[in-house]
Amino acid sequence: xxxxxxxxxxxxxxxxxxxxxxxxxxxxxxxxxxxxxxxxxxxxxxxxxxxxxxxxxxxxxxxxxxxxxxxxxxxxxxxxxxxxxxxxxxxxxxxxxxxxxxxxxxxxxxxxxxxxxxxxxxxxxxxxxxxxxxxxxxxxxxxxxxxxxxxxxxxxxxxxxxxxxxxxxxxxxxxxxxxxxxxxxxxxxxxxxxxx
Amino acid sequence: xxxxxxxxxxxxxxxxxxxxxxxxxxxxxxxxxxxxxxxxxxxxxxxxxxxxxxxxxxxxxxxxxxxxxxxxxxxxxxxxxxxxxxxxxxxxxxxxxxxxxxxxxxxxxxxxxxxxxxxxxxxxxxxxxxxxxxxxxxxxxxxxxxxxxxxxxxxxxxxxxxxxxxxxxxxxxxxxxxxxxxxxxxxxxxxxxxxx
Amino acid sequence: xxxxxxxxxxxxxxxxxxxxxxxxxxxxxxxxxxxxxxxxxxxxxxxxxxxxxxxxxxxxxxxxxxxxxxxxxxxxxxxxxxxxxxxxxxxxxxxxxxxxxxxxxxxxxxxxxxxxxxxxxxxxxxxxxxxxxxxxxxxxxxxxxxxxxxxxxxxxxxxxxxxxxxxxxxxxxxxxxxxxxxxxxxxxxxxxxxxx
Amino acid sequence: xxxxxxxxxxxxxxxxxxxxxxxxxxxxxxxxxxxxxxxxxxxxxxxxxxxxxxxxxxxxxxxxxxxxxxxxxxxxxxxxxxxxxxxxxxxxxxxxxxxxxxxxxxxxxxxxxxxxxxxxxxxxxxxxxxxxxxxxxxxxxxxxxxxxxxxxxxxxxxxxxxxxxxxxxxxxxxxxxxxxxxxxxxxxxxxxxxxx
DNA sequence: GATGAATGAGCTTTCATTCAT
DNA sequence: AATGAATGAAAGCTCATTCAT
Numbered sequence: 001x002x003x004x005x006x007x008x009x010x011x012x013x014x015x016x017x018x019x020x021x022x023x024x025x026x027x028x029x030x031x032x033x034x035x036x037x038x039x040x041x042x043x044x045x046x047x048x049x050x051x052x053x054x055x056x057x058x059x060x061x062x063x064x065x066x067x068x069x070x071x072x073x074x075x076x077x078x079x080x081x082x083x084x085x086x087x088x089x090x091x092x093x094x095x096x097x098x099x100x101x102x103x104x105x106x107x108x109x110x111x112x113x114x115x116x117x118x119x120x121x122x123x124x125x126x127x128x129x130x131x132x133x134x135x136x137x138x139x140x141x142x143x144x145x146x147x148x149x150x151x152x153x154x155x156x157x158x159x160x161x162x163x164x165x166x167x168x169x170x171x172x173x174x175x176x177x178x179x180x181x182x183x184x185x186x187x188x189x190x191x192x193x194x195x196x
Numbered sequence: 197x198x199x200x201x202x203x204x205x206x207x208x209x210x211x212x213x214x215x216x217x218x219x220x221x222x223x224x225x226x227x228x229x230x231x232x233x234x235x236x237x238x239x240x241x242x243x244x245x246x247x248x249x250x251x252x253x254x255x256x257x258x259x260x261x262x263x264x265x266x267x268x269x270x271x272x273x274x275x276x277x278x279x280x281x282x283x284x285x286x287x288x289x290x291x292x293x294x295x296x297x298x299x300x301x302x303x304x305x306x307x308x309x310x311x312x313x314x315x316x317x318x319x320x321x322x323x324x325x326x327x328x329x330x331x332x333x334x335x336x337x338x339x340x341x342x343x344x345x346x347x348x349x350x351x352x353x354x355x356x357x358x359x360x361x362x363x364x365x366x367x368x369x370x371x372x373x374x375x376x377x378x379x380x381x382x383x384x385x386x387x388x389x390x391x392x
Numbered sequence: 393x394x395x396x397x398x399x400x401x402x403x404x405x406x407x408x409x410x411x412x413x414x415x416x417x418x419x420x421x422x423x424x425x426x427x428x429x430x431x432x433x434x435x436x437x438x439x440x441x442x443x444x445x446x447x448x449x450x451x452x453x454x455x456x457x458x459x460x461x462x463x464x465x466x467x468x469x470x471x472x473x474x475x476x477x478x479x480x481x482x483x484x485x486x487x488x489x490x491x492x493x494x495x496x497x498x499x500x501x502x503x504x505x506x507x508x509x510x511x512x513x514x515x516x517x518x519x520x521x522x523x524x525x526x527x528x529x530x531x532x533x534x535x536x537x538x539x540x541x542x543x544x545x546x547x548x549x550x551x552x553x554x555x556x557x558x559x560x561x562x563x564x565x566x567x568x569x570x571x572x573x574x575x576x577x578x579x580x581x582x583x584x585x586x587x588x
Numbered sequence: 589x590x591x592x593x594x595x596x597x598x599x600x601x602x603x604x605x606x607x608x609x610x611x612x613x614x615x616x617x618x619x620x621x622x623x624x625x626x627x628x629x630x631x632x633x634x635x636x637x638x639x640x641x642x643x644x645x646x647x648x649x650x651x652x653x654x655x656x657x658x659x660x661x662x663x664x665x666x667x668x669x670x671x672x673x674x675x676x677x678x679x680x681x682x683x684x685x686x687x688x689x690x691x692x693x694x695x696x697x698x699x700x701x702x703x704x705x706x707x708x709x710x711x712x713x714x715x716x717x718x719x720x721x722x723x724x725x726x727x728x729x730x731x732x733x734x735x736x737x738x739x740x741x742x743x744x745x746x747x748x749x750x751x752x753x754x755x756x757x758x759x760x761x762x763x764x765x766x767x768x769x770x771x772x773x774x775x776x777x778x779x780x781x782x783x784x
Numbered sequence: 785g786a787t788g789a790a791t792g793a794g795c796t797t798t799c800a801t802t803c804a805t
Numbered sequence: 806a807a808t809g810a811a812t813g814a815a816a817g818c819t820c821a822t823t824c825a826t
Contacts, residue, residue, distance in 0.1 A: 005810075008810090008811095024222075026220075026222035026223070027222070029794085029795065029796085030795085030796065030797085031795085031796095034812095039811080039812085040811055040812040040813065041796095041797090041812075041813065042797090042798080042799085042811065042812045042813065043810080043811055043812065045796095045797070045798080046809095046810065046811070046812095050796080050797075051796070051797090201785085204786095225819085225820060225821080226820075226821060226822085227788095227820075227821090230787095230788095235786080235787090236786055236787040236788060237787075237788060237821095237822090238786065238787045238788065238822090238823085238824085239785085239786055239787070241821090241822070241823080242785065242786070242787095246821075246822075247821065247822090397789075400789090400790095416614075418612075418613075418614035418615070419614070421815085421816060421817085422816080422817065422818080423816080423817090431790080431791085432790060432791040432792065433791075433792065433817095433818090434790065434791050434792065434818085434819080434820085435789080435790055435791065437817095437818070437819080438788095438789065438790070438791095442817075442818075443816095443817070443818090593806080596807095617798085617799060617800080618799075618800060618801085619799075619800090619809095622808095622809095627807080627808090628807055628808040628809060629800095629801090629808075629809060630801090630802085630803085630807065630808045630809065631806085631807055631808070633800090633801070633802085634806070634807070634808095638800075638801075639800065639801090
């Protein structure tokens with residue numbers, strides 16, 4: 001299933017994110033997505049194997065974009081603490097610009113579906129995640145202290161997603177700095193070697 | 197919806213909690229719930245208007261039980277700080293004993309569904325919630341500082357649910373005290389007048 | 393999938409035979425079968441796993457009825473030649489009374505479908521076929537001469553079906569005796585030991 | 589339907605025969621035929637009005653080829669009995685060389701489809717069929733005896749097709765002479781005036 | 785009250801056909 | 806002339822809900 005027409009592909013993804021976010025996976029029909037994207041029902045199936053594949057494509061697509069954004073905004077030579085801060089901020093800013101996707105992602109995270117559960121791993125144990133890289137670097141340099149790299153990467157990622165989501169839901173305004181400080185409290189304390 | 201036969205009613209609720217928790221609302225069929233409960237499919241409709249009503253009944257039922265448990269364990273004459281601690285602990289202990297329901301609740305909390313969104317209010321703005329009562333008392337006595345009672349009640353409830361859920365998912369063990377201290381960190385700091 | 397209601401089950405089978413015979417498997421919709429049977433669309437699925445299962449049920453059901461009819465009309469103690477004649481006549485008479493089913497059967501026999509091809513074996517290599525029994529008996533008694541029992545059973549069965557079908561298609565009248573004599577010509581000659 | 593590009597036209601026909609024979613008309617998609625033929629999906633529609641027209645073209649094309657083969661191999665001045673034998677042998681040899689087409693044809697013959705039923709006439713009542721010509725000649729000369737020319741032409745054609753098919757399906761080897769003798773038995777007996 | 789056979793609305797998905805390139 | 810992306814009609818199937826027993 002190649003990307004025959006990048007523009008239409010994107011429109012379908014966006015329509016699906018919008019619909020899934022607002023109505024949920026099972027309550028959204030493929031017909032609605034197609035209508036929202038301004039394409040024919042069959043066209044969705046030209047770009048995606050089926051409804052579930054579309055769902056998974058959204059996650060992959062989004063995570064990829066986050067990764068790009070994060071990589072653009074970090075200096076791999078800098079102090080890991082700074083890198084981590086930059087990475088978190090970049091992620092939060094991305095969410096600020098893509099509220100739909102952020103909400104979508106967190107919901108997926110708490111989802112029931114078994115087939116979707118497998119994706120949680122893709123999500124949190126991304127081998128090429130910048131977060132993983134940063135944490136690894138920090139430990140190598142003796143700045144961060146922790147045992148399991150993968151678990152921490154997953155925890156950190158999940159915490160960022162959830163926090164952002166929380167703010168979206170419960171605040172009308174979106175003060176990124178406020179979320180950041182909460183996360184800083186939660187993580188740096190432990191990372192810097194004073195945790196249990 | 198009278199409780200015609202308390203025992204059957206309970207069996208259906210439990211079966212539904214179990215199924216919804218493990219497969220999700222839309223992936224669970226009424227037939228499955230009936231089978232799990234050991235009753236006929238039609239019987240479910242004798243006790244509940246429809247599938248959604250069953251869903252909502254679960255929430256109401258559970259919250260009621262939590263309220264009972266909390267009320268049993270708090271001393272309305274005690275210091276609001278202590279009352280709050282007792283209430284949180286009672287809630288967490290309830291979840292420890294009813295993991296299924298806890299997970300169910302959090303998922304519902306993050307759910308997409310519009311019709312379910314309305315229930316979030318029933319859930320978080322319960323007029324007779326002990327948490328609301330405690331927070332109100334604490335402010336009256338000048339111990340707690342905050343602006344919107346309802347918002348804070350909702351936030352606190354949500355935080356307890358989410359935290360408990362998080363531990364369920366990411367830890368094999370379940371150390372209630374650990375969750376509590378996290379929550380204490382997050383809330384007391386702000387409640388006691390140093391927050392923004 | 394038990395036979396909850398024998399009468400409805402039969403009505404669906406008959407409707408399906410009628411429709412499949414006249415429009416073919418792929419051109420017949422489940423909705424049409426349901427309408428023809430005077431039941432709801434979903435009811436078809438109460439009795440049959442899916443469309444294909446309905447198709448196969450028709451074959452099994454029909455073959456079973458033929459077997460019953462044949463067994464009723466043959467004398468297991470009689471000369472195998474006579475038994476064979478009686479069996480063929482009984483089968484032909486059955487077809488005369490169930491033209492739809494006969495045509496259906498032959499078409500299936502010439503069908504393309506792989507999944508249906510497997511059924512051909514069920515059809516022709518029925519281990520408890522009276523034809524097989526008769527041929528076996530005849531050989532034991534030194535009256536019939538042939539090598540492969542299974543192959544001959546299949547060939548005989550197929551020939552009966554095809555011949556009957558041929559007459560249905562090309563004649564408005566249906567002289568059973570005429571078909572029989574053709575079959576007699578084709579088979580007895582060889583069976584009685586003068587063939588190649 | 590002009591033959592714009594004879595080579596592509598032939599490739600599509602062959603691909604379609606192959607696919608229809610192995611998967612059946614409804615189970616074969618136009619896309620598959622195009623792929624098999626090595627052309628674009630749209631190209632099929634350049635050469636054939638639609639899927640059904642392609643189907644019918646196969647029959648016409650094939651029958652035409654058979655007619656050519658038969659005409660090449662018969663001597664219009666010879667004894668009608670010999671001509672008939674030659675015509676039958678030529679047809680059988682054609683089938684031996686084009687098994688796919690033979691199977692395709694017989695299946696079509698037993699097909700359900702109404703729209704295809706109309707083609708049975710095209711098939712069996714071909715006004716310019718050599719068989720028809722031979723039978724007519726034979727009757728004129730007082731050698732053959734029968735009533736309805738058209739019916740007999742159809743019957744003879746159908747018998748040839750079916751017999752060939754039968755042998756294909758049930759024998760691994762293909763002894764043309766064997767089929768011929770069967771047909772000779774079936775037809776000459778009646779044709780020569782001893783039938784009922 | 786309890787049941788499960790019956791039902792049809794509604795969903796996902798396929799695919800013949802069109803048409804802009 | 807050749808193509809394949811786009812499309813929507815149509816089909817199989819599921820399942821919440823009803824209702825006769």
